[in-house]
Amino acid sequence: xxxxxxxxxxxxxxxxxxxxxxxxxxxxxxxxxxxxxxxxxxxxxxxxxxxxxxxxxxxxxxxxxxxxxxxxxxxxxxxxxxxxxxxxxxxxxxxxxxxxxxxxxxxxxxxxxxxxxxx
Amino acid sequence: xxxxxxxxxxxxxxxxxxxxxxxxxxxxxxxxxxxxxxxxxxxxxxxxxxxxxxxxxxxxxxxxxxxxxxxxxxxxxxxxxxxxxxxxxxxxxxxxxxxxxxxxxxxxxxxxxxxx
Numbered sequence: 001x002x003x004x005x006x007x008x009x010x011x012x013x014x015x016x017x018x019x020x021x022x023x024x025x026x027x028x029x030x031x032x033x034x035x036x037x038x039x040x041x042x043x044x045x046x047x048x049x050x051x052x053x054x055x056x057x058x059x060x061x062x063x064x065x066x067x068x069x070x071x072x073x074x075x076x077x078x079x080x081x082x083x084x085x086x087x088x089x090x091x092x093x094x095x096x097x098x099x100x101x102x103x104x105x106x107x108x109x110x111x112x113x114x115x116x117x118x119x
Numbered sequence: 120x121x122x123x124x125x126x127x128x129x130x131x132x133x134x135x136x137x138x139x140x141x142x143x144x145x146x147x148x149x150x151x152x153x154x155x156x157x158x159x160x161x162x163x164x165x166x167x168x169x170x171x172x173x174x175x176x177x178x179x180x181x182x183x184x185x186x187x188x189x190x191x192x193x194x195x196x197x198x199x200x201x202x203x204x205x206x207x208x209x210x211x212x213x214x215x216x217x218x219x220x221x222x223x224x225x226x227x228x229x230x231x232x233x234x235x
Contacts, residue, residue: 009159032221043123043209043226044162051221090161105169105215106152106177107224111161 002027004093006110013081014118021076021113023091033074034092034107035065044090050074061085081117088112122146125210125227131235132197132204140195140230142210150215151193152224155179156207165208168193169215197232205234 003026013019025031032051036044048059055067065076074091092107123144132138144151150169154162164177168187182201187193193212197204208231211224 006161034223036226041207041229041231043125043228044211046223046225049221049223105150105175106164106167108164109154109162111159 002031002093002095002108004091004108004110006089006091006113008113009111010114010116012116012118015083016080019078019081019085019115019117021089021091021115023074023076023110024072025074025091025093026072027093027095029095031093031095033065033067035059035063035074035076036090036092036109038088038090038112047076047089081115083117083119086115086117088114123210123212123225123227125208125230127230128228130230130232132232133235135199137196137198138232140197140208140210140232142193142195142227143191144193144212144225145191146212146214146225147190148212148214148225149190150213150224151187152211152213153177153183153185153193153195154209154211156209156229162209165195204232207231 005024034049035047038044047063048057050057050067058064063078090112091110094107126141152167153165156162163179165183166185168174171190184196207229209229210227213224214222
């Protein structure tokens with residue numbers, strides 16, 4: 001089974017300061033990992049993903065995330081927060097499928113972290 | 120413009136009624152998904168489909184039904200058996216094949232269903 005934990009319901013940061021939104025995961029094999037952002041009453045927008053290779057992944061709007069296999073984490077980061085970054089952020093995971101594996105083929109999402117950036 | 124279209128944006132249902140939420144995509148994606156979003160619970164998977172004429176139950180399929188007769192369309196019916204249907208419903212699609220699975224999902228703008 002695959003699962004995701006986002007331990008913080010809300011993160012508050014001042015504009016211009018660095019931000020981190022935490023995510024840990026659990027999968028039976030190796031993971032594909034994703035971050036999405038959601039603005040009020042809207043769908044989710046894709047930010048970035050880790051598939052393989054470099055553990056530091058760069059994405060949209062200046063966001064990046066670091067994959068740490070030993071800690072099973074995939075924290076979202078940004079060097080300098082903007083007020084417009086205030087939104088709900090979701091981490092998601094799926095097991096890497098194999099040809100013979102007919103198991104679940106959908107993302108599992110965390111409960112979300114609300115990021116509030118103060119001016 | 121390519122994308123995923125969900126309709127209606129807002130939907131009101133009376134007790135005991137079935138309602139159908141529409142989801143259409145013109146991205147030529149094989150896989151489509153339905154998620155339910157409740158405050159503080161994140162997104163929970165209702166149903167997903169990897170290919171036309173095939174679909175699988177997710178974590179909370181009870182009280183819901185789907186069909187996948189066309190590649191572009193994946194409608195979700197909320198039946199009267201769903202005891203607490205008030206929620207925000209999100210449809211998504213991804214390129215996916217059985218072997219790959221490393222592609223991100225693209226989401227529609229959601230349908231907010233309220234029982235009155």
